Amino acid sequence: MDQAALARLLNELIAAWESEVVEFKQAGDDYDSDKIGRYFSAMSNEANLRGLDRAWLIFGVNNKTRNVVGSNYREAPERLQSTKQQIAASTEPSITFRNIHTLNHSQGRVVLFEIPVAPRGMPIAWKGHYYARAGESLSSLGLDKQDEIRQQTLLQDWTAQVVQKASLSDLDEAAVAKARDSYARKYANRFSIDEVMNWPLTTFLDRARITQSGEITRSALLLLGKAESAWHLSPHPAQLTWSLEGAERAYEHFAPPFLINTTKLYQRIRNIQLRLLPQDVLLPIEVAKYDQKIVLEALHNCIAHQDYTRNARIIVTEKLDRLIFENEGGFFEGAPGDYIEGNKIPRRYRNPFLAQAMAELNMIDTMGYGIHAIHVGQARRYFPMPDYDLNEPHAVKMTIYGSVVDPAYSRMLIQKTDLSLDEILALDRVQKRLPLSDPMIKRLRRNGLIEGRKPNFHVSASVAGATASKADYIRTRAQDDDYYAKLIVDYLSKFGGASRKEIDDLLLDKLSSALSQVQKKNKIGNIISKLRIGGVIHNAGSRAAPEWRLRK
Template sequence: MKVIALGTVLEGLIATWENEVVEFKRVAKDYDTDRIGEYFSALSNEANLRGLERAWLVFGVDNQTRAVVGSTYRSEPERLQGLKMQVAQSAEPSVTFRDIHVLQHAGGRVVLFEIPAAPCGMPIAWKGHYYARAGESLMPLGLDKLDEIRQQTLAEDWSAQVVAGASVEHLDSEALAIARASFARKYANRFAADEVMAWPLASFLDRARLTQDGRVTRAALLLLGKRESAYLLLPHPAQLTWKLEGVERDYEHFGPPFLLNTTALYQKVRNTKVRILPDDALLAVEVAKYDQKVVLEALHNCIAHQDYRRNGRIVVVEQPDRLIFENEGSFFEGQPADYISGNKTPHRYRNPYLAQAMAELNMIDTMGYGIHEMHLGQARRYFPMPDYDLSEAGVVKMTVHGRVVDPAYSRVLMQKTDLPLADILALDRVQKRLPLDQAMVDHLRRAGLVEGRKPNLHVSALVAGVTAEKATYIRTRAQDDVFYAKLLTDYLERFGKATREEVNDLLLSKLSEGLDEAQKLNKIGNLLTNLRRAGKIVNTGSRKAPEWRLVRGW
């Protein structure tokens, strides 16, 4: 928000004053973080119940006089923004402020905490306790409000449905042990691992959002169910499929428990080493074709966002140079590009119950960081960025590349380790010959990162320090027209004349390989026209069969 907009927001909040979704605090310098977390839970839950997008906690306004008095709470910007991570660590599910705004008001510094509404069907807890508001007062979230939020999606959330006839006997013992350990790691700051391991199984499953009052849900069977228990989910196949394409062909199906079998599927992938030679280096850098964290993040996202009502399986296609992840269901909220920066938090989930259970087991986060982290993971390994294909109705396809596309791109990433993600994304589009807006092209050109003209841009070899590709760089780098004109006039001086075919033979191989055949012929035609108009050459043949000569005396 701009400052002027913040001023307007503050005026509006003061005018309507405190209620279930707005809280003012005087707060001179310090304020208990746990108390902030409790207000976060309460205000977020109340915003959900009222169908609002956000709630507000405001520091620096006297809650008696309604006057702006200013606050020095966490006056260092880094420490103030660090509160976001503190809240995310103790909130369940792991959500945090939309933003923390600072307004320099005439009455003093005001801090406005913008709190998102609890996701549909997912009440927000702070350190295991749910909070609400009664007017201006903070209080525990009553069972009526808790049920109201949880019931928002239970009727339509496939993953939340209790499975008739299913019991804990249908769950895999190894998966249960791994689930407990994952839960204990996630909440290590709240529970001792021994304490989590000592909980009765029914208590653990309820706390991990896998069961409802001890009743086994579809989410529990997907993540922890025995392989032979998959029939309880029919007609859904409850299946992950790995498919190998190329010279060798192979496939394998994996059923529940998905908590274990995503790793089993990853182990089927041919994860050989790729060698990248940095500039002026004798030893190549070796990286694996695929990063396990990136692959599992992609696979877990498929599980969390699959539209299970379509009764399809999740497919991972391994090609020689890439992995393609396919899951049923259109992208649920926004577009993939919205999440690359890591700033967008989803408000809705196709399978909120399953998503929350996976978050409790540390399989995913619910903050929208997954796509961001996959892009950073690829950049850290100097590989191309992931690609999304939403062209097929009702299907999401994501590609993770396992090879270098343009060595110049990889070497730029090796040399410029502080390159912003936005610049890396733009260079990735350059190497893949994808469209790029002119403002970004200008920015990359000023930074010396690209050369050439649209649509034939390429990553600058000079910046990348390419030595092995210097010859390629010279071939793709466009020369000045003076260079080509000199070649032609020298030819005519030596041989007296040249047909168009001879001119083409002379120049085609000299032009930039960044141009296609039609563009090269068009450039030669323009060169001949310019030389003729300048009085340097003349056509002594016909229009259809030209014969070019030098103009004597030139």
């Protein structure tokens, strides 16, 4: 929204005043994030119960005089936006603000937090507790309201249905053990591994949102069920199929438990090492034809979004240079392109019960980041971007490439490590001979990334008018964030603690020389935040003078 639209919205909300889905606070810079999380849970749940599509938490308005007084809450834009990560880290299922708007009102700065509605069938918890509103006050989300939300999809969500004749004996022991381990790792900052492993089976399955009050659901059979128990789902085929096409032909079907058998399907794929030769560099780069994380992300998405009522299997077709993933049911919320940048959060799910169970087991997230992660992963491996085929009205096909289409494109990604994702997407369209918008054409031309005349563009064979030497390539090559995070953890493990300056001194000369000094420091800050949110490190000092240490 622009400033005028935000001003109109604020006036409308003040006129209607506080309710279960609108809250005003004056709020200073140090407003408690835990309170924000409670309001998020409560108002998201209340918006669901009232059939609304959002709720509002507003800072900078006095809730007694109803006047705009301004708020200095996190005035730095990057600190304000980091609130999204804090909320996502402690909500179940993981979800965060749709947007955080800032209005420069004549009476002071106003911050408007746009809270998304809880998905149908999935109440939102904050740090394990469900919140609601009683008028303008926070309260616990009562069992009646929890049931009302959870029952929203019981009739239409195929995966939420209880299978009356199924029992705990129909679950695969190895799959259950892996599920416990995945759940324990996800919530390591809340429960010890021993505690999770010692929970009664029914307690664990209910907490992992796999069963309902101890009763076996279709989701439980899909993820954890024995192969011989799949008959409980008949006539719906619970099946994954790997098919090899080309000079050699083969296939294999995989029944539940999908938690384990998705990895077995991945192991059928012929995943050789490929060599990419950067321009004017004698030593080749070796990359796997397919990345396991990307393949499993795509396969898990197929499982989560399959329309099981259409009585079809999920198919993974392996060709010489690509993998094609097919699942039944059209794209359910928006279009694939909406999720590439990682900014869109889905509001609805075809199978909300299954999606929540898979999120609890770390198979997927529920923030719409999967498609973004697949694109970023392919770019880091210098391969083409995925393609989507939505021509069939009731099916989705996604292609992941395991080879180079245009060597110039791959060399460009190798040598220019500062390309933005939208530039990479545009270069991918160039190598595939797809049209580009005029503004993007101008941008790519200005940056020397493409050559030729419209519509016959091609990726530039040179980078910034000069070829890269081996030394230049090594200096500008970016490592994964995990590499830098490990350096920080190793340093803290050896020396006990580190100030921000010490961490900067550790990493600055190791980051890509393609980044400016400011970009390097921002990247280090993002890595520190990721470790903190993940519960790996904590600040034992102050905000002004942090002292980072490993969590015990």
